[in-house]
Amino acid sequence: MNSLNTRAKELLENKTAQVIIGYEEGPTGVVRPAFITDAAKADSLIYDERCVQNLAVYLTKQEVKRLGKMAIVATLPVMRSIMMLISEQQLFAENIVVLGISAEGKLLDVADNKVMQGYIEQSDLSNPAKYKELITNLNKLSPEEKFLYWQKELSKCIKCYACRQACPMCYCTRCSVEVNQPQWIPVQSNTHGNMEWHILRAMHLAGRCISCGECGRACPVGIPCHLLTMHLTDQVYNYFKVYAGTSEKMSSVLSTYEPNDKESFII
Amino acid sequence: MSDFEPKIVAFVCNWCTYAGADLTGTSRIKYASNVKIIRFPCTGRIDFMLLLKAFANGADGIIVSGCHPNDCHYTSGNFHAKRRWIVFKELMDFMGIDMNRVTFSWVSAAEGAKWAVVVNTTVTRIRELGPYVSYKELVNKSVEEEVKNE
């Protein structure tokens, strides 16, 4: 995508940014993250429908931040992740340049956060259609069938934490599972412990997940763990009318409340 | 007719429900004795993981109870708890974990009678549902998963 390469080269040449975080094609043809620090290499950046990984995860990585001001190729999920990170004080808007990409794959002029917020607000923030369908199908199962389905899927989990590492919102330097006072989640992999892990992860992401699906994509054994977090994204919207990553001032849904939050099950 | 007596764990807040439960006792109201009460300063302190741990340790049912909205001793703990329960319940329903086995309630320090009703209805309901076999099987299966390597 020429305009992207031109802009990237420009940013590096006039030293506005020291590293461009984008996508490249590796030698085996697999699309993967690229970190361009040399203007001469800006042409290796690509953008096409294969470029789906959520790159915002790199904005909190020490060795990337060390390179200097970061410019990041940002589709809608990445923009929303950036908003979330700013709202949770993990990132300063002044320290990054957003190379926005529209849903049609065109380079957007995102001069500042206000512009990015405007773009996000006029986009469809609900779960992408294919995930909506998978969730709807799962909801058709009986409770017993659901329990068996998730047990079967989660028995495959090897606790590699690729799901956690791939998620831009899982930036805690010490995750709950890495604390042993108390040891909430067993270190080893067994079906029950795996279930507890994925429940904990989904709850810690409730109201913070922006439905990029990266967790499910990263899983080496093919567990659809993204459906758990996306289901809660749906429910958070249903109950509290909030989507994550829409403004840098938003407060996290589970750390705030409205006195008249509606529910029907408390007696 | 089975003689199954459900094991219920109750996570309650100190200032309202725990005091309310005390009142039930001092008022000599008879109610089911299946409940083990765990006292918290506030429902806001109740981590959702605790509910899972209750099931994992053999509970057939759970009660979670605290101060009415606007009456929280710490002002807003129960509001946070309410939001958390709403989200947690949706996740549990999605995964097929039986939320019919969990009662959420607001019981104030003056509602000794209500506490008895909450406990009795929960115990009756769980008695009908039976022991939480599928969860116990999940836990046992996981223990077997390691032992089979020996």
Next chain:
Amino acid sequence: METTRKLIRKQSLEKLYNQLSASRKIYAPVIAADKKVEYKYNPSFADVTFDHLRSTLSVKNVVFPKVENLFYYSNSKTESTIADIDLNKIPEVVLWGAHPCDTAAFDTLRSIFCWDITDEFFAKRLEKLVVIGLSCHLSDEYCFCTSVGLSPNSIKGSDILLSPLQNGDFVADILTEKGNNILLSSTELFESIGEVNLNITEVKQKFNHEQVTAKLAGAFENPFWVANSLRCIGCGACAYVCPTCACFDIQDETKGKNGRRYRSWDSCGFGLFTLHTSGHNPRHVQSQRWRQRIMHKFSYMPDRNKSLGCVGCGRCSSGCPVDMNIAEQLEALQNI
């Protein structure tokens, strides 16, 4: 012992499989619902695949399970009573249909687990294991066994190596005493054989591992590590799927007065892997951890354990969410 080559026809192979699985646990590859290949205990012969490239997880589970109990304990006010695991109860296992990269990995694991002292758990499991390997008639761009001193029909680590013939029958190379015992208990299933054309795939060599090891000796401070690990997200996928990775964590799990100590897989890629109790973490950024992975496998192990820490199976690269392609990195290292 001298190796023998025999012919085993497809129908006899099924009989052999059934005989073995009747008296022992047999760990064989099947295609799971999501089209991925996994090894399971005692599947029916009809479900066993002979056309798989690589399973998602390696087969190290049979000698180094993902979780393994070390002992049980019981605590009283004054003392702890320990109940050891009876290693003699470990059953015989036949590993069926493991490719030469996976079979060679057992030697590598032995060089780690039995390096200076013998790991009793590993040793007993290896003792009780019989490996029936399967040569490769398929390979893909992630395979690089020929770059690490192996080949698609290497005999290293197999007790019997099966190689496919064009007509669906197999050549069986009887390589060890364990393999010979199987031959002796089912002689009627094996026939003699003359010259044959084996259906073995070709795997182009990508790099020379000796040159890589030599280059690594002086590469500790090279900027290569930072530049090539920026995209690594620090999960444990590569270490867990790897047939030769052997790092483990030890945990005690206690309930009331009783508990057990177990070990489970760990990964040097995790951020907290080298965190000290003092709070100091010698490998606190990802480039240090990525460097460690490569150096350990291609420099420290050859130096210390006299074995290479990689069998070229390609699982790490195909399983990595961000394409940390190890063969690509090693090729580049050869040229720094």
